[in-house]
Amino acid sequence: MSDDIDEAKVAVVPAIHDGAAYLYDYFKHLTSLSILTLGGVLAISQREGAAPAAAKMYAVVGLVALAAIFAFSGTGAIVRQQSTGKVPGKWFNPNFYRIVAPAALSLGVGMFLALYLEGLGQ
16 A cells, blocks of 8 residues: 555645635525525514514515625625636625625514514514
8 A cells, every 4th residue: 555645636625725715605604594594584474473564574585685695696706706817896896795795684684583573572
């Protein structure tokens, strides 16, 4: 048996400092979380009993959907940047999406919890 490693057979692993790989995984999980949250919000809001006002629910659904869109767009920006080598524009870069997507998701979930708890109290 030889201790030599055939480098052609070794899997390529991103370096520790490869921020694009981490951001890609982050956005991928944030997209999944946003879509699951959107499904949960819609399912819970359809229950009998204390249904929140339609306008408020539209705001909640809009914020959670916006989080999913921004997270998916962030993934696309990373793929575009890595595949073409072009640096994205000032407003359309992964760092913008990294800040806006979780903020929209947090606001949407917080609004929904406030509406849901308000409805339980009535």
